[in-house]
Amino acid sequence: MADQLLDRYDAAIIGGGAAGLNGALMLARARRSVVVFDAGEPRNAPADGVHGLLGREGMPPADLLTRGRAEVQQYGGAVVTASVSNVARNQDDFVVELLDGRSVRASRVLVTTGLIDELPDVPGLRERWGRDVIHCPYCHGWEVRDQAIGILATGPMSMHQALLFRQLSDDVTFFLNGTKLPDDQAEQLAARGIATVPENVSGLEIIDDTLTGVRIEEGTVIKRQVVVVATRMVARAGFLDSLGLRPQEHPSGVGEYIPADATGRTEVPGVWVAGNVTDLAAQVGAAAAAGAAAAAQINADLVYSETEQAVAEYRNR
Template sequence: MTYDVIVIGGGPAGLSATVALSRALRKVLLVDAAEPRNAPAEGIHNYLTRDGVPPAEFRELGRAEAVRYGAEVIDGEVVSAAPGDGLLGVTLADGRRFDARRLLVTTGLTDELPDVPGLREQWGHGVLHCPYCHGYEVRGKAIGILGSDPMSLHQAQMWRQWSDDITLFLHTAPAPDETQARELAARGITVVPDKVAEVVATDGSLTGVRLTDGTIVACDALVVAPRFVANAGVLGLLGLEATGNERGSAVAAEPTGRTAVPGVWVAGNVADQMAQVVSAAAAGLHTAAQLNMDLITEEVQQAVAGAQRSAASSR
């Protein structure tokens, strides 16, 4: 079978696009590597009517909707992708090959975390990064900010909205200047110049950090700034490279989701580092509508060409 669209990546953007395209009566195959970025989190937030839903449950609900509208959903890793015979083909790690008129890549991103012992084990629970995703859950608690760059001072002021017990561990961030120091002090934010040597946990729960001098500073949550690196391996096979800076990378695309490679589209975190679950889902819907219109335009052109050929042959 030749599909209208193969969607690669089964997160919020991919699932949303698959549902929208299936409702548009397109033949859609969703290929999902089943490695969701938000798997460590206990629940998603700021998604109206879905607040607190565990990521795994959200994923299963989305898959069920896609299948209900006629999409095919399979687990698998895409290891190659290339154009051929006017189509775009993908091959999975198990050898299966599929062809489609269009590819929509929604493979998301990977959070590259600071290299501090014990930190990764707490990711998504005691170690957080987004105040809008997790701030409410740690409101009023002792929150540490692991400094990494000048933006860490901004992070400290942001998280101060949710708690009056904020400690900024400068770690690798530059020391605040006179104005910044005055602003931090005015908001009651403690600044610790030492580096963090280890994240400390008891019975699986974060309890604090150990500094390089051995001092343990208690805190209930630790905020970090990951590098947001696009999962662009499939796109690289098609000639699209992610571009980035010290904060991460993303794949360039038009606002519609169309990329520079004909027939290849993107949506969600692979193209937008800051998209949360609800905005990634919205991006999937938006791109699906634009992609469907692209298919319609192609079909109109084919119909006109066919009519012209028929008219010419009947003369």
């Protein structure tokens, strides 16, 4: 990947996943100077393949990104392996500072850094994450169909997960992990044939690098092949603090996000967001589409700004 930087770009994109690369592709094809800063820490790195993306079903995540980078570079966009430490306003531009000490100016900024999944403190979850510890029925459901699935109660999305994964398997157990369900939810589980385990979970049972079950505090192991967990999802956006743009608690209670309007425009003029940093539930296809839509808005914003300047100069002739 290219690592030579210009002093200034029309747009700097922070985050090199599907949203960022698709945004960069749109801007580069609009003949904008654009740079993508990619820290190389994609959320879906543990997954075997990308699912639910038309034309790219099952493609390994790394292959999708490699192809996307090449497409951006084909149109003159730059993709740089680097982490951003800070974004600050400098008169009419922004200064994007990198951890390695370099910096660039940009007229507009698109943030597509995604999120961090915070897992409950249950032994074994982190080690199996993205393998047989999963979270999304649309990303992983087909691959675990008809298996023995355990749902670990961790937050407001857990009940939703239980009902969705029941569509994929007749053998679903809901581990309440010490929580108490409202009567209507308990009735829903019973009606769907989903077993419940009230005790606290002490860890996962793993034998020969294979998940074999869920261990509850009394020591009993309940055999499961897959464990579903709802993580707390937190936007990666600490570098925006200087702009006063900070993650906020999502109304659903599932984590923290950067609020924006339907176009991705934030409350800070000149800064857009797309993908999981603002839409915590977005899959790869939705994130890519949001990146493209935000890029179109950025290009239009630049066009109108440039036109306004041209009119002022025209009048002064």
